[in-house]
Amino acid sequence: MPTLSPSTSLHQLRQAVASSSALPDLSGVHYAYSHAAYEAASDQRASLQTWLPRELPPLLGAGPLRVIGVGVGDGSVDAPLAAALATNHRQVEYVGIEPHAASAAGFEARLGSLDTGCLTVTTVAGAFDDYEPAGSADLVHFVHSLYYMDDLGATLDHALAMLHPGGLLVSATAPKEPLCVLTELLSPCVGHRLWCAEDVTEELAARRLEVRSETMLAGLDLGDVLTAPHGTDEPVLDFLVGARTATMTAEVREQLMVYLTEAAVFGNPGVVPHPIEITIARVP
Ligand SMILES: C[S@@+](CC[C@H](N)C(=O)[O-])C[C@H]1O[C@@H](n2cnc3c(N)ncnc32)[C@H](O)[C@@H]1O
Numbered sequence: 001m002p003t004l005s006p007s008t009s010l011h012q013l014r015q016a017v018a019s020s021s022a023l024p025d026l027s028g029v030h031y032a033y034s035h036a037a038y039e040a041a042s043d044q045r046a047s048l049q050t051w052l053p054r055e056l057p058p059l060l061g062a063g064p065l066r067v068i069g070v071g072v073g074d075g076s077v078d079a080p081l082a083a084a085l086a087t088n089h090r091q092v093e094y095v096g097i098e099p100h101a102a103s104a105a106g107f108e109a110r111l112g113s114l115d116t117g118c119l120t121v122t123t124v125a126g127a128f129d130d131y132e133p134a135g136s137a138d139l140v141h142f143v144h145s146l147y148y149m150d151d152l153g154a155t156l157d158h159a160l161a162m163l164h165p166g167g168l169l170v171s172a173t174a175p176k177e178p179l180c181v182l183t184e185l186l187s188p189c190v191g192h193r194l195w196c197a198e199d200v201t202e203e204l205a206a207r208r209l210e211v212r213s214e215t216m217l218a219g220l221d222l223g224d225v226l227t228a229p230h231g232t233d234e235p236v237l238d239f240l241v242g243a244r245t246a247t248m249t250a251e252v253r254e255q256l257m258v259y260l261t262e263a264a265v266f267g268n269p270g271v272v273p274h275p276i277e278i279t280i281a282r283v284p
Contacts, residue, residue: 009262013255014185020252022188023243028100030238035073038239042274044218048077048143048172051216051278053084056139059168059280064091066137068162070128071145072096074106078143082111086119097124097131128155136164143172144276147180152195156203163283169204171279173197178263178273179220179240182256187242197277209281219265220274226257 026034039045065085069078078096086092094111098104104125111121124131128149140159149155159169174180176196184194193199204211220240223233230246237245241256248256265271 009255009259010181013252013259016249016252016255017185020249023186023241023245023248025188026238026243029102030235030244032073032100032103034235034239037233037235038220039076041223041233041236042218042220044216044220044274044276045076047216047218048276049080052077052081052141052143052170052172056081056168056170056280057084059282060085060138062088062090064093065139066093066095066133066135068095068097068133068137068140068159070097070140070142070159071148072098072107072143073100073103075108075110078107079110079114082119082121083114083116086114086116089118091118091120093120093122095122095124095133095137097126097128099125099127101125129158133162137162137167138164139168139170141168141170141172143170144174146171146173146195146200147183149195150192152199153203156200156207160207160209160281160283165283167283169209169281169283171197171200172276173200173279174274174276175215182240182259183242185241186252186256197279200279201277204279204281207281209283211279211281213277213279215275215277218274218276219268219271222260222270222272226260226270229253 067085072078075096082092082094096107098107104123108121108123140162146152163169174197176198180194180196201213223236224231225233225237234245260272261269263272265273
């Protein structure tokens with residue numbers, strides 16, 4: 001493969017995409033399936049499953065809690081957090097909002113199977129925009145879900161309005177580069193700008209909130225993506241770009257592979273950086 005700087009290879013990829021047809025959407029089922037394959041190829045989820053239960057409980061005091069998770073998927077990230085919060089006889093009311101019905105059912109089953117008498121779980125199988133909580137919350141979190149919201153500012157305001165004074169809004173969102181830029185370029189399904197960590201930080205700064213941010217480093221193992229078009233790791237590539245890649249033209253695929261090769265971790269050509277920025281804002 002030729003060696004280019006990532007900005008040059010991204011420019012060439014943009015040119016190839018501009019002269020090709022849009023890729024097909026990920027259906028709801030393939031979205032969940034390819035998401036699972038993608039997370040399995042990365043060490044990011046394991047880090048989040050450790051980080052959130054370790055870092056958030058000390059910020060939330062010792063009393064009963066009301067938590068709202070937005071876009072919880074199958075609850076893989078929420079379960080360890082819920083278990084860590086519902087300890088020492090603390091009552092925790094945990095609401096999971098998830099529009100994809102099968103994922104919502106997975107969330108309900110996973111959190112329902114936690115062995116604690118202190119946890120009450122409510123699953124809302126719908127979109128966050130339509131949700132009105134019964135009472136104010138201590139924590140509202142978005143783990144990899146803010147990308148998809150139609151209006152980022154309105155979504156953050158909706159979440160902030162649910163929090164009582166001292167409550168936390170937590171966003172775990174990828175920065176634009178090196179990978180979100182590919183979804184923005186190739187996914188047909190978002191329908192608006194893909195909101196990334198930089199956008200979240202900007203919106204929260206504009207609201208003059210006390211904010212703490214931390215970037216967690218991780219790596220995504222591309223498996224056979226670079227060498228085998230339509231190989232066993234095609235779902236990883238599908239989720240990475242937010243589209244079915246089977247019909248991608250040879251030219252776009254070639255430029256995409258050049259970009260991924262250029263983005264790879266130094267000394268580990270099959271792995272690309274997969275960082276996530278965790279932002280915690282406290283309501284005054
Ligand atoms: C990348 S997944 C993350 C799932 C989970 N938080 C995790 O990290 O495993 C994004 C999730 O956001 C959900 N989602 C998309 N639009 C949403 C909306 N308007 N309201 C709530 N959730 C939404 C999707 O259905 C999907 O399950």
